[in-house]
Amino acid sequence: MKKKLPSAFRLLFLAFCLLLSACAPVPTAGPVTLTIMTHDSFAVSEDVVAKFEQANNVKLVFLPSGDTGAALNKAILSKDAPLADVFFGVDNTFLSRALDADLFEAYASPALADIPAEFKLDPQNRILPVDYGDVCINYDKAYFAANNLAVPQSLEDLTLPEYKDLLVVENPATSSPGLAFMLATVQHFGETGYLAYWGQLRDNGVVVVDGWETAYYTNFSASSGRGPQPMVVSYATSPAAEFLFADPPVDEAPTASILGPDTCFRQIEFVGILKGTQQPALAQKFVDFMLSADFQNDMPMQMFVLPVNTQATLPEAFTQYADTASASTSLDPAYIAANRETWINAWTEVVVR
């Protein structure tokens, strides 16, 4: 017993020394490193990454840095000593803010030739479009069939008494799809009209939760959470995911999106080269790579977003269950940036206070 005690402390001391020695710099050898800062939803296949790494003798390091707002904040705050060479994940709702912060080097990638003009929101090419996705209302097919209820066809329909207490949405102050859906209503009803509409939704029992995870997995009835609401604000690609990740496999997706005038809001995500990078040439190659068919073909199954490159092909589940082109709408990023806070605050006053 007498011996054990000192040895316990020696162990503690040793562990502390180890911890300190781990601080010592480790010289890096081998290929150069290119760091890409992303939001947490970023994903990519190993073999796609390996292909780029081998072709360019580079090691790619991805830095998932929280949701879009958190990642963008980090990039802005570390601007004078950037943490990465490339930033991926600015969307059209944060676009103006990112450009105002003067984070990015302009780069007119040759790959832009294969991308339709509607996605290129920055004429100076400081940020380049990579993917897009539509935020839509998903509904539980079985619920509507079992209750002989017609599926709503428009935003206006959602205020009808037969849909009372059936919709769950995310708080636009804390959730990106929540914000997108609110913006869809701003686009449809106008800057003044959207509040009256939300007042009607509130009276019709719309449920507001903090974020997508809660809305989808706790409140939505067709997800594995088996919640109480058969309609949820989610993504147009969610039904495809429900089909692909069903257990046991299913013959068709248990959910679908409501496609009516302005019921879906289009989110476009962008990539940019961070000012101050030590490897501008490699960073440009990586941007070209993100816009190339190789990467764009991989994206849908990894991130459940759609490719902007017209040369890319979609997996079958996506063409079958994720088509919303007819119903989507969008707003000018500068207009969003100027009014975002005002709209959200007014929304909060009407819907939750």
Next chain:
Amino acid sequence: MELGGCFVGLRPPRNDIFDMKLRSLPAILFLAIFFFYPLARILALTLEVSVLTSANLLLTSRVLSFTFYQAFLSTLLTFLLGLPAAYLFARFDFRGKSLLRAVTAIPFMLPTVVVASSFNALFGNRGWLSFLFPLSSFPQPSPFTLILLAHVFYNTTIVIRIVGNALTQLDPRLEAAARTLGANPLQVWTQAILPGLRMPLLAAGLLVFLFDFTSFGVILLLGGAKFATLEVEIYIQALQLLNLPLAALLSLIQLLCTLAFSILYSRLSAQMLVPTAPRPSTARRPRTLVESIYVASLCFLLSAFFVLPLLALPIRSLTRLEADRGERGEVQYGLTSAYYSELFVNRRGSIFYVPPVEAARNSLTYAGATVLLSLALGFPLASALARPGRVERILDPLLMLPLGASAVTLGLGFIVTFNRPLFSSHFSLLSSPLIIPLAHAIIALPFVVRALQPAIAAIPERLRHAAATLGASPWRVWQNVDWPILSRAILSAATFAFTVSLGEFGAATLLARPDFPTLPVAIARFLAQPGGLNYGQAMAMSTILMGVTLLGILSIEKLRLPGAGEF
């Protein structure tokens, strides 16, 4: 009590081995570099006078009053359950005691979204209760009730551990004497037990209150959009609206409130030393009928409150609720191990795939490093604070600030402070895995010190003198007098540090660590995507996190510390 004051007043010669003037220096340096400096930098960078508009002040006062209101109610309710439970664990022996005790600590580290799912799996309108009792209907509690319940669910373990440990050290002969003298049970509590518990009660009260005061996930998830604490509003302003000046103002207010509480605590606790002697465990089996009823009913209550929701999680990870192929509408219940086996397959070839074993290993490595670091820094600091000089009196309230600092603000502070290379151009602390245990230790340190300090302060000087008079070396004195009293407190400090790290508290959530994803990170990745398999895997991963924590807590408690329990 009187005696204790007497001993403190005398300032006897010190003869414990940690009696070095500089013993609190490492902890002070640590907090200065990794807490105060980054915080000061981000606040200096973002705070502006222009933020003081009437609209902003109105928002601030509304948020502040709700924050106080819910924290006060939550703390009260937590003690309502925690005190009887602490008494139960301190005074009685019964089957499954250590397991039940460990289970009450699990919620503390579970991600909020997982807790919400397990409540839903139990109480939801297609949850187990409605499945088992299809005819009865359960009224849906209001969001505010849910917030209070969740706070009790999370924080009861703090009361159980801190107050319960003190209760085991308290002399049971006091109670016996009081009873012999004809005191009724209420008088026994108010006159014999509570006076000896004042300091641990205050310590637990402060910790619980601070945790409720800075509550984030629970409010965000269960409060809908209706309720916001300071921490939630800071998150919304900083990361969603990118309004950093207002976020800085709110962080500053939150910090000042925390400082006020901890100064109050330090003042109050300064005159509350109660000397206790090392004694064997006073826990015993219930003897009278009343005692048996007390033990049985409290065990039932605690099991229902803690075990059922936690059990819902592993059950959910083994069942599928999908409609069968081709059938519509009716949900089929069936057993499956697919979610677990799927965890081991990188089906989509993703570069971010992490095998569950590796995620568990990463979590445990970080937790182990946090325990070592926070004990190494916290023990000397706690012993310095237990017999405070002038420096320590000033230091004492400052120590609690990490618990009141906004995680979002501190995380952003880390980014503006540590984004430059340190020591050499190859090393940046921000991109090193070391940043994680460092960030965890900032939060763990106040826990460790608050768990250790009352125990160290309670060591009776006369025992030390007696030992020294009998010729024991300072080392021997420490070994035979201090250590037996402290070993329990050290265990409880280690448990706190361990759970704080596993649950990924504080600023760490904002720091990138791509190389070594932990269990909570893996859970978040599964929950972020739709589809039955993803949800099932998130539940399976959460079950693994729960199991790892349970094993960790149990083995820390079972650890045979040399010298402990030798009396």
